[in-house]
Amino acid sequence: QSVLTQPPSASGTPGQRVTISCSGSSSNIGSSYVYWYQQLPGTAPKLLIYRNNQRPSGVPDRFSGSKSGTSASLAISGLRSEDEADYYCAAWDDSLSGWVFGGGTKLTVL
């Protein structure tokens, strides 16, 4: 069982906007930055969002992140077929003195 809680699955149709939630506690999301990763099938994870809402260069502005209290969310607008992937949230946990990941959300583009 993961320290950060994500829905196991999400779906949407092309062009739609979908959001993926990530719930934690005061020892992780509540006191640390949240990061989001995209993992396409058979590939290494790729950084999508860092420091809660910052996009690395090259990441489309269709992807956005937000954080409130002990929860965070990733929003994907203008959904495209190539967005079909697993998405993970991550944060530092003060109690564990280490990084924790969510269990991952499999996004399906219908």
Added chain:
Amino acid sequence: EVQLLESGGGLVQPGGSLRLSCTASGFTFSIYAMTWVRQAPGKGLEWVSAMSGTGDITYYADSVKGRFTISRANSKNTLYLQMNSLRDEDTAVYYCAKSTEKYGSGRLWGMDVWGQGTTVTVSS
């Protein structure tokens, strides 16, 4: 271009040892913290260990503490993970990753660029 290349994976018996390497290029290796993350077959990501750029600060997941040792050779732009007393549940793809920040404490060492991973299989 930032690149990370892991190596050293393979098949090992329970109780055995293995040393993974991660060779970096395209950035100033010595000023970035580095991290190991693993992914068991069909499962999610699990953070394993991290080390500061200078090598003086390390963190470990409870699941590997006392069995795994992270180290680095900045002169060789290489990160290592020495894995001892391996168990079936250590079977996974192991990724190394560069931190997003140049300095700071562990809470700032979010993973930026990742390698392609190396597979470790623990089985008799």
